[in-house]
Amino acid sequence: MTIVAAGLLALAMAITIPAALVLGVVLERFSTRRFRSWAYAERGDDLLVRRGVMFSRLSVIPYGRMQYIDVTAGPLERAFGLATVKMHTAAAASDARIPGLELAEAERLRDRLAQLGEAQAAGL
Amino acid sequence: MSDTGDGWQRLHPLSPIVRGGRLTIGLVIVLAPIAFGRRLSDAYPQFGLAAVAVALGFVSWLVTRWRIDGDDLRIETGLLRRRSLRFPLSQVQAIDIVQPGLARMFRVAELRLRMGGSTGATARLAYLPEREVVPLRARLLLLARRDAAAPVDAPPPDERVLARVRSGQLAASILTSDVGLYAELILLALALGVVFAPRATAGIVGGGFVWIITSITVVWRRFNQEYGLTVSEDHEGLHLRGGLIALTTETIRPGRVQAVRLVEPLLWRPLGWCRLEVDLAGRQRSKGEGEAQRGRLRALLPVGSRAVAEGLLDVLVPDRPRHLDPPPRRARWKTPLRYRKLAWARTETCVAARSGRLRRVTSWVPLEKVQSLRRVQGPIQRRFTLATVHVDTAGRGVHASLRDRDSVEAEQALAQLTDLARTARRAA
Secondary structure: OHHHHHHHHHHHHHHHHHHHHHHHHHHHHHHHHHHHHOEEEEOOOEEEEEEOOOOEEEEEEEHHHOOEEEEEOOHHHHHOOEEEEEEEOOOOOOOEEEEEEEHHHHHHHHHHHHHHHHHHOOOO | OOEOOOOOEOOOOOHHHHHHOHHHHHHHHHHHHHHOOOOHHHHHHHHHHHHHHHHHHHHHHHHOEEEEEOOEEEEEEOOOOOEEEEEEHHHEEEEEEEEOHHHHHOOEEEEEEEEOOOOOOEEEEEEEEHHHHHHHHHHHHHHHHHHOOOOOOOOOOOOEEEEEOOHHHHHHHHHOOHHHHHHHHHHHHHHHHHHHOHHHHHHHHHHOHHHHHHHHHHHHHHHHHHOOOEEEEEOOEEEEEEOOOOEEEEEEOHHHEEEEEEEEOOOOHHHOEEEEEEEEOOOOOOOOOOHHHOOOOEEEEEEEEHHHHHHHHHHHOOOOOOOOEOOOOOHHHHOOOOHHHOEEEEOOOEEEEEEOOOOEEEEEEEHHHEEEEEEEEOHHHHHOOEEEEEEEEOOOOOOEEEEEEEHHHHHHHHHHHHHHHHHHHHHO
């Protein structure tokens, strides 16, 4: 009995461990690519935000159109000292979110964007 | 208008009744049987209800007052929670006159002052005697313009009628529109049911009662709102007047228009009909507005010919591209249904995009109103080296999307539109 059980256990492990490894590698690849796809650039008059692997998106948000800027940090982000910066314009569709910034960088970005937004603010 | 001395004025005494709207009608229906000789003792609850409603209405009227105080319109209201509102007239964007069915019965009307600024608040004077509304509107507008550089002298009568919807055409168009067809389908199904299976139908009618009422209400509301809609132009902007039971007079300044779209449903196309809608910024979704207006685009031309629509477009977006470019042929494989309708073009100040599956929707966005731009490429688009550029506006309903363009073209369009939008924004 015990030999059969041990054999089954070994078989199960022989299947699950490589499977888990393969899955881990695949997931790692995915998340790495996803992570690498995030990028942002501060230009003279607007902010560029790029993201996405399957659906690649590039948003252009003029500083003058920003209405307010959020800095949020969820529990997981806080554990790693990270934060997400989100820009809002009057259009609901414009999505400009930069996740996983170092807290200090997030705060610098927020202050800088707020400053630029104020300087270039345009009415509706 | 009752003057309380010291410049404060009250609203029309019948205001609470009109404001109650459906509640008032409901109350009348509840009380009606009593008038027809039911015993009084049975009706105490109803009487109590009516008395409370009347008392509340009276108190709300009693504590509400308004005055023009220098350059401000001040409104004070509320008994327990006193509110004092001050609206600087220099910020008035437009003054609308609204007159629901009950208000017409009692010959009163509402003045609605739409304010500028980021909040886009609305000052409501509901209700004033009908004959005083137009002079008061003129007076307020004059005060509003005193701060601005515009001349104060009487505006020239330069009003020009641009479009007027014909009732027959409107009825036909609503019956062939999406909501109309839906309502007809339901009614037809019920009619067939009554003929062939009367017993089953009784149950269906009972269950689907809400549906029936809803679909009829939607159709009716649309007809009621768009009946006799007239668009005219003068120095203030565009004036919209219309309505069957509820009358509204609305003013649209061209600068407030975020986007314009022309809709050509499948069934209307053989007739050459179209619908022109504008998306306005800061449109309040206050409870005073009709539900039909909430979150929807404002129809300038509920139905009309292409020529009339072009005339209106000339006023709204004078500098607009005339010929739109179709996407590359390979886009057919990605969007077989949409392919034939897709197109876009731009001028220095305006971007136009066309899309739609069954209906053809053309949108124009003035570049100074662009909020942000996005370039998106999905996996299928990548295979065909296509990409989409979205032009985001502050409005709620209009999407100007340059769908399925060549990747390089999309990239160029994104860069160009970013630059042009910046220039337009600076100039505005």
